Amino acid sequence: MANTKAFPGPITCDLIPQGWAVTRVGTRQNGDPSQQELTDPNLQNPEQYHAQSRYLRIRASQLMDEGEGLTADKYSTPWTDLPKVRAGKNEAIITPGNSRNGRRELFVRQGKSIRVVVISNNAYNLGWNQATLLRFAGSCHYKK
Secondary structure: OEOOOOOOOOEEEOEOOOOOEEEEEOOOEOOEOOEEEEEOOOOOOHHHOOHHHOEEEEEEEEOEEOOOOEEOOOOOOOHHHOOOEEEOOEEEEEOOOOOOOOOOEEEEEOOOOOEEEEEEEOOHHHOOOHHHHHHHHOOEEEOO
16 A cells, blocks of 8 residues: 655655554664664464564665776676566566565665665565565555
């Protein structure tokens, strides 16, 4: 559903699952802002799911150039050489994995800038497949 309230932290999303809540988690690491976590506080019988399989994690990142071209963290291959997917209007790369369950990490480049929104999909047991993840991620961006 449409989101009408900005998320805490540097990133917000124009979509949010109905009834889900966003909290800021973690601490500053290497100068990066804290991360944001989306969960369903009204999840029925949460104990039926592993604790690590019922949330989304969002974090700010940026492409870096270490002499081989711009790369995203966790990758050594330049961004230009990686296979791309679309997340809304933005170019994105997604970690390899099983596309049926959606357990992936998605790096969404913000236009042509070096800014990247990284979304870790750990809510695969709650119906977050790759298509759902891409739709949601396409709505996420840095606050202006």
